[in-house]
Amino acid sequence: MRRRLWLLASVALVLLAPCALIAASPVLRELEPRGAQTGKAFTLTLIGRGLAEGATVISPLPATFTVLATKETRDPDAELSFLVELSPQAAVGLYPIRVYTTEGLSNILLFSVGAFPEVVEEESTTQMQEYSNDSPDKAQPIPVPATVNATLRGPDQDFYRFQAKAGQRLVFEVEARRAGSGIDPVVRVLDAAGKELARNDDAPGLGVDARVEVAFPKDGDYYVVVHDSKFSSQAQNFYRLKVGSFAFADGMFPLGWKRGEQHEVEMFGGNLPRPVKVRADLSHVDKDASFTTLSVPGPPGSLPFPFVVGDLPETVKPVSEGIHQLPPSTAMNGRISQRDEVDRYRLSVALAEEWLVELQSGALGTSRLTGVVTIYGSKGKKLASSADTGLDPNSAFLVSAAEAGVDASVAFKVPAETDEVTVAVEDLAQRGGPGYAYRLVAKKQPPDFTLTLATPYVNIPLKGSAQVIAVAERRGYNGPIQLSIPNLPDDLVVEGGHIPQEVSAQNTIRASRQGVLTITPKPGAKPRLLDLTVWGEAVAENGEASRRRAQGPGMITIVRGEKQKPFTASWLGLELPAMVAKERPAALEILTPRYVKLIHGMETEVGWKFVPRRPEIRPPKRVVDRNVPNVGNLRVLSGKTKEYDESGEMVMVTTVGTPPMKFDLLAEATINVDGQEETIAAPAVTFEVVQGYKMEAPGKAATLAPGGKTEIAGRLRREQDFNAPITVKADNLPANVSCSTAEVPGGAEEFTLKCEATVAAPAGEYTIELGSSSTLAGRNKENVPYTIPPVEARLIVTAR
Template identity: 25%
Template structure:
């Protein structure tokens, strides 16, 4: 709420004006009785709290244009307001007058209104993580980590691995919170996500590495106090031209590796790693390496006993302020790429691979959000990214080529799981050959992942039928990961896939994953950008999810069954996503049906999804876009829910229209069920939908948004009224046929109260959008003569649910031709539009004539209907 007073009077402008005459206009603005200083002016000058226009008079400012308040131009309004009162005075007000006017107008509410700084949304102090004191913790121990950022008072720290616990240390502030992080000995080394939760929400995610090398503070290993045994690591922040060093003692013949962990932790540092002698002589240097996702790793065999140091700095010696880093030094195992790069259902033997070799295998098993290994102690560094993949898995032996026996790729049983074959081009000029058993007449999709898994391989895939090359792709000479489709010819039961590097390179770290699948295999993906939710103890919040039903390697149009894992007392509605032909968005409601205990103010949840119908089913987990995923060992799949205030009521949709007609407003109703004895007097409603945003000019990102399906402005209701009817606007050019929507209600004391942090939501509703009519003119031109009458017959095909009168109006008629609008009764489907032609009518076919259909209320429900007319 705001009181505005604008004052105009004739006064002589201050010294900047050349004369002393009272021929200047002074403009002053008062907000809630207080003067407001102008911020800028065009063609005037600013002095104190006034704006001046020199050598002008108010008589020149008189306009006969009507003054309107509210929606004067519906398609171009930039403000929304409710005007309670308008007063005009014949003279300008003084500062004291403006203050008195506000006090009199606002009366007892003056103090309250003056305290309302904005009608905008109340912004919650959501926690923000800037960085950690160290982005690592040692497995099997408890590490104290300080989280630095904003709004961290009373925060809790959560990791995506449920086995890891973090206990808050007393004395934390809004800018720094300390936690004792305990990592069980069974945790598989890797990089995982950590987030803070407060009553105001969930923070951004930070990447934390868990491994078996303790982390020393920056500067712990110096020339006078070097590391006497390896491996060691150090961590901190680096700025500008700084150089960070770890001094160590080593013996002749000892292999030493120095590896930077920065980019994989979310740092903006461009790392360079050097190993030097005590005198500064360079022994090895490396900078950003793609297989390390932008980090660097240098290795050397020590030439003589003595002191050495590993150094880290920015490539341009321009490290952005506060860049985080960690530096490992020791005889480190390979760490670039996981082999295989995918986890099969059950247990997978994983190695790590780099250009200089591969590690020993470790058996890894993923169960829900947890990942475990029977021999986790064998893994020293954080494990590179691995992706859980359902389907058939084959792995090329580490010390041999693919066997000659063909791998089954017949895909005879639904849901036709894909074949994931992992291999390596381990030496220069090497070419892998994998024989496949296939089914004739199937269209198969072949794709090779290398760049996408940070492998240095630039794959060229070739497909052979016997000795004949039938398909190939080199990803534009290695610029992209290659793929293609191929229909197996009739009578063919075996094919051979060959893979090589486009440049003939090869090392033990040149890993690839070949996927072969039917193009119509029954699979889908679910994604969301919401990694955290504020969830009331007694309510729901919407979660927008993208459903990818079609891609080059799968197609599924059936229903999708949903379930939640990892959280107690939470449910998802709906639990089945209806079938649909195309990719689309849906709104899910996450509801807390039981209050979390005081020792668990937040919940971690994962949304599992599966095809509905016959077994076996395709299963997948909702993935989260927008997380710092570059170096994560496992993809982000956990949504963190923080606590929120309770909602005072439940709202239920009622009286939903069976269909929305483009161009026509619709009405739907909601019922309010109070959850407390008294409610604030007003319910304010809004709608959120899955309709894609559209801009007036799609080529300009700052172009205004087109109108979308949604509630009309100012949808208020008396909160004590059980059922409220809401008006829905449906633009004529709405492209969507199906829209998911949820309606929210805020319970407030006055209509323009600031938007609050908590609201009640309906369950998702599905809105069907259709045309009310489909009208057409004759395909052949109607012939007419000058100085005569003519009739254009129109056909009106109505939607079965639309039974209202309409009218037909012609547009684009040239001079000399007029048309009388034709009315069409609700029960009729044709109309004759009468034309009157004068001698001035142009001869020949008249271009640009169109028809539009108007509803009884004057709304356009179809436009741009071509009409052909020939004047003889």
């Protein structure tokens, strides 16, 4: 498939001398430069670690790569340089670059192809004071047009000097966050005296990136200044400043369309004299692609817009005012055109139907809308809203997605006397305008969930294990979810992947919950690249199963700062790129069974062992546990293990208040390899917390005549480790009927209750309860009272 081709085809093979140190999985930290002009040749240097051991570059960049010798002054393991010749047909846009070696697969960094000659900020290439450009008198001169490759460090401000003619119009656009930088840029344009002519922080259609267009009043020198809006220090601190005359738009409408079709898309705002139409041809888009790109007509410069590719029928909201019909399972493309506007739709429903209404808007990056969806029933009564949080799961299964930082969705069940609901869409801050577009879909389906991978790629070491994290966003469904990798090759083993049901004594249900899979090669597995897919499966209360495919993030850039979300690039269309790689310098093994059925109220040990494969590798300071749910007093104790032990145990402790559930314990440790910290992981250990026993009531009703006697016989299904005596009794008996208790000895499973009725017992068929009680040996060997929920049985009292 086209989506995967670039992952599986290397561009250039680099054979270098083996490194004297222990090789590490490759990591890319920087690209120098971050972009280039289309059709030009340039030197590209990859900077990171683990890059020397036969590295192969992987990229869809339309270019040829020729390896260059490493500079003698540089660490050969930390840099790779290439002569890259870009094709003249290379389109303006972002292209992923990664490498792999025998040690593993690297992360992705994005490379930008631009339309203008490239300039490098001198301050970025040296720490020498004479190259600083942090004031007007030290401004770096640049030609026009140009693209400047630069960096910002904390309070840094970069000044550039350029010349402009009277009446000349120039666009100043900063490309940063869209390309994977942590920078939130601000751009300012000043005249020769330092007077500010224009300023922008977050430009329409660019997310947090910045852009201004300036018409210059006279010939002369001017300045353009770039700084971070929060003056933050970011690990990925690059930006590309584009200065030139090019066409740009503030947005487009609609935001997407159906795969296999063509549709006209309107580009509007920016420096376009009027809205222009662009034909989106989706007839040849890959069957798994979720996005394509659309460029603004005219002189190129700005990055193209990501355009959603869907699989449902599409329609556009009518221009007329009033309430419109919302067809089910159809993408309705609309927009909040002005302040305080609320779009309303009629949706035909039926009693007890379960529906999901979801919105795509701000999370796409091409809409300014922070959407809120509200469902109204008959007489205008609010049934649900995506703005609601902390709902009681006993009164509804509605769960807000607002807490998760994603676009709005609402699940609801149709109440009595309702055959039509109103779906309302609005902006959270009552804003509006051409750029406040959305895609609205209503589907008849039970509560469900979505899955997103928090692991952008995975290296699976031979004789070791690797973790894959998936995050479930619950959309009404609060039950357990099982993760799996259906296309995993036979020489790999997957374990774990249990996301437990939501259990809370409070009224707030978590909208987001993670699950972790571990992948372990079998003996004889061969190193190779893989393209894996993670699925999640759940079963609703009515027995209906649902499966959801996990979306990959493509790449993840951590953005430092309070309430900052990581940058991701799901538009790359990647799921879980993986590599079976060489064994690591050490491994962590589990010595005890990896599936444990544990009676709540009891505890068990998980034994582990550190296995070094090089004599210089020391044991970790500690082995830590992860992923244990914070519910029902579940806790993990370290037992008798001391720091730097080569083996030890974790003690999983439950209480009688721990609910029955299935979850995974992940053991991991941090080791030091040649001065670098490296995490090693053990295979997942799955725990199933269960009742000590279950009670089975008689299959048929017991019959009792007034003045007569009968017996109620049943069975206890004990877990293997539960052998305590159990007392069984009958409750909720009708008047004038009594039953004895049954004392079931340890190890026994059958019980009989002897019942009798007086002559005054009223005739009828009754539902009674069979309750039980027992004890468990606590942590200090004391007996702890233990009960399980009662079961129902039927009792018939005949007429006299």
